Amino acid sequence: MDDSFAIKDALTIASPFIKTVVDTFVTPKLEKFRNRLTDENNINLLPIESNFTEYFHRTYKRLMVVNTLVFNNSQRFLDDIYVPLTIECKSERRVRLKIKGFPDKLSNDYSNILITDTAGMGKSTLMKTIFIDCINRQLGIPIFIELRRLSKEKTLIDEIIEQLNSIDKNFDKELLYELLADGEFIFILDGYDEITLKDREVVTTDIQNFINKAGNNKYFITSRPEKALLSFGSFREFYIHPLIKKEAYELLRKYDKQGHISSMLIKKLEEEYLQNIEEFLVNPLLVSLLFTAFEHKQSIPFKKHLFYRQVYDANFENHDLTKGDSYIHKKYSNLEIDDFHRVLRHIGFSCLKSQKIEFTKDEILKLISESKVFCVGLEFTESNFLSDILKTVPLFSEDGNYYKWSHKSLQEYFAAQFIFLDAKKNQSKIIDLIYNHADLDKFINVLDLYYDMDYKTFRYRIEFKILEEYHHHLQNYYQNFKSDLNLQLIPLRAEMTFLNETVIFYLDEDIDEDEEAHNDNMTDMITSISEQNNLDDILVSQIRIFKLQKLNLFQYVHPKNKLFYIFENKKNPIVKKFSSEKYDFSSNFPFEFNEEVKFARIDYVYNDGVNNEKNFKEINSLISDYVDESIIINHSEAIKRFNEIKNEIDKGSDEFLLEGL
Template identity: 50%
Template sequence: MIETNDTLPVKEILTAAGPFIKAVVDTYVTPKLENLKKRFTLDYNKYHVPTEEHFSEYFYRTYKRVSIINTLVFNNSQRFIKDIYSPLTLIQKTEEKEIKHKIQSFPSELLNKYEKLLITDNAGMGKSTLVKKIFLDTIDEKKGIPLLIELRRLSKEKTIIAEIQEQLNSLAKDFNNSLLLELLTEGGFVIFLDGYDEIPLSDREIVTADLQSFISKATNNTFILTSRPENALKGFGDFQEVKIEPLKKKEAFELLRKYDKQGPVSTLLIKKLEETDMANISEFLTNPLLVSLLFTAFQHKQTIPFKKHIFYRQVYDANFESHDLTKGDSYTHDKYTKLEIDDFHRVLRHIGYSCLKDNQRIEFNKDEILALIRKAKIFCVDLNFNESDFLKDLLSTVPLFTQDGNYFRWAHKSLQEYFAAQFIYLDSKGQQSKILLQLYNNPSLDKFINILDLYYDIDTKTFRSTILFELLQLYKNYYNSTFQDKRYTITQEIISLRKEVCFLIEPFLFTMPNREGRIDHKELDEMIFKLGKNKRISGSLDSPNSDRQLCCLVCSDVKESMCNMLSSKLPNLFHQVPKINREKLVLNISHSLSNLYEPYMLNDKLEDQFNSNKNFDQVTNLIKTSKRRSSNIATNEALKLLEEIEEQINNEKSEDFLLDGI
């Protein structure tokens, strides 16, 4: 393992990595190439065969790139990922329990058991950082041949094989990509597929099909796929899903200390945090990105911001007004554009919103990023600056973008989302409600949750009268339209709980072989595909037949992600679902579902045996075990809040609303 410190130059890091890279090439690459060459016909000349040099050059180049951490905390200074990485923990949920895997080195045990790993979590939880760390560990510990693919680079025109070939090709020694595929099918590679959620929506279907085809052909390799939660991930059902455990307070403080090597900023910040009401700040201390933003914001202003958008504004201010400490506190970098802080912010807002409209793209070539800046300049008619100068500022004096070869990208996707949310609020000229509802009703709502999360704090009033109003209306209509049969003899409280549990989901049952038997994933996937909806396996129940088990799946509406977001902001509107011991659930049914993998949709009919007095509670509990969301809307609170918002909207529609009292 290579040890690093802040004073060690990048050149020395690569020198130290040399023996490890050579060992990976000698151990894994050379034998595979020799085997491959033996199978060639004479039609292939030596310049079309991948070589050890291709891989060595790629390993050196990528090792250097991923070793250096890009974070807003350090502005333009270089810091190594190994110096500031605080071990993250992956949580694997099974039917019985949660299994935790702390990632301090290459996760051999986890990847030996699950050769296909899907890491999903929300913005800023450290997915890409974790991928870079494991990439370095793969080389340092000689665990295989690592390939890091940033999925945002793939498109309708660019396949994953083309991207791998581009990464491995040196300028003068191109090779045939069919030979590369031959090499990959032999196995021994650790392939990192980072940022599925960053694939442009317009290319998503074709890129997904290409990825699935590639994975099916290269089954002898290990795959690690990362993404924010996306319904489209159902296409990777054979991947074992894990999440990143939120940081504990102790871990957050440890991370803060690493940012300035236990210096005065982290010492004072931690002291203030310990004196602060942690209920107001606890969410931010669980997320590595927000911990870093907290450090940056506090370093600039020595105050603790309590809302995300204030975080981002202080981070922006800190980067715009950054002082060069080598020249004294009074020295501030001149801006190439000569723009003032608020004017620069206005241009960035337009760029952020343009990225939102362009399928949430965050990476561009030079012509594309200059075109975005030019478009923003036209929008900001009173500002005069040169597009190239603005790009220089974005890369150096206000470093909110990074450059990777010919590509330019936001330092973090959440920055783009912050500026897009600010544009909707400040620059959309009365179109805020229409834009919010368009995002809320988009089939890909998952992609916009972080923007809407930020917008809620920026403009709660408009959010309430648009998105929250529609969601509560939807709940009211749903609540009043199901389980209305007057012949039910169970209590309204029990019926109401079933309604709350089933909001925004459609549960169904089916049978499959019991735990001791082998689950036929192909049969399962075909069943889900035929239903044509986004579903996932999430709970099961033993049936009276010893060779089968009765399972429950839920079909989740995309709007369920909105409930997840709101549950932390409006705790009174939701109540937690208590954990259910699945082993104690017993259904009183006359027969189990006869055919394996034959879905049976649950309904509200009194005649259905699953709605009998004996089974009603148990079925509700079974559905609870199958839900991703751990909280339900509280009916009384929901209806009360809906009335308040309706009154607010009616008052604002009054002709005299803005004139009263003048």
């Protein structure tokens, strides 16, 4: 598209919608406040209609177009490349909705909505679509906040003020809080996982305080799965459904105006030998990378990191078709393709450590300078390299005063490549630190990429440690249950409870409140239960709540459980999807609760009143229904693989490298 004219036309069309939003929602609200405030000075400290009008025009313009690697960071309208995504409630699977715009009914049913999913599933795209539709249909006052901008020094209200401020006006925070608390605002808080780790706790508390002060509004938060999200107990959590093949093909066609490349690619994907790359077709980002990779080489890479390499190659070589196939943009830095890749690897790893993907100009230049020092022998200027990553190899984009990676997963690819190619003797130490990190969730995509880059190291440093922990779990936690009757049932219990701790809690009174309020209360109660019963806090990374009459089940899922999804995607047999169909589930529990027994562990901790020899089979049945459809360890394959890898390690399989030298 002719960017300037097309965007101008779109904004011209949107202007009356923006005016209606301001006239309908903003002006009456501001008038009411002005009538309340008799002090002229206070009135001057409130925003005015033009602040909102300017904000809506600026944000609409920014969100209605997307820069994507598929088009070498050139702009395309969001609406032109958006395929409606389906979201599903984690606690109520019957609640499922295809998002074509603002989800009116869903937002009315659950005013606070949390959308979590893995890298590239389209969370930010979904939020941009919701903002644009809010304006187009005049549904309220949408405020779009990128949470990575928040820090210990910059609160959510500070960011809102910055967004609404005109050049010469500053607002009073408390007055603005009052205005926001009046309702009709729709806050879209995008990218919770992109808040830096060092600021996470402070920023989380600030967001919670903001929601408490301005609770009479609608909220959307997006994030990759994070342990810290438990603190948002009032939010109903949804995840994005994987694309079906029809949707993936529709997306490919949207990327290809002429239709020739997408037709060739879809035809190739239908060939039988390519049926094992379903993993790439369910994820919108990977579908886009598949298109880019195929457009560049007319071949389909089978592993995820090879996608990223081909995308990098395509952007580096970046043939300008308007000047003929042979014309390649000259690089400001004069670096060759592999040297440029080397610098990006160091930048990617530095970003991984700091958990930042967005920088001021001074920060990004400092990062490039540090990478230049590490990459001995390369000569270039920091400013020229910055020009390259913005223009000739557009892996970064400029957003106002900030510079950011085009997509976080790109940064993770280069970080994984750094560990593989540059870390040398520290490679295993880095992998070990990641494996034992309290926020392992932050590194799952890096490990997913690393699995294919260097499976041998992954096998010894990650897979073996998981299997070793399972072996320990199996050998040490079931001594009290080993009757002849239960021996055959222990593997099932071990599978279901490995990296999960399941407890039950009994409430005396009937529960009249709705399920959302019930879950909120249970989440609050879980903290005191943990303290009273010495449950390890690190296990509280995810709480699944199951309610049956007065009985509540809580499952504490360890962060390492997320590694199971990597194994599943790689078709590694040490994990499996569990189905409870072959187990009978009954509401007639084999135990009774009384004044003394209101709480009990039913995983692998022996309990005379509940979890004992006599009830072992029934407790298995209870837990099996609860973990239904989850990815769990596969007992037989795990034991087999544990012994295989242990033998390899004991033999010292690399000794041949030194023999004969």
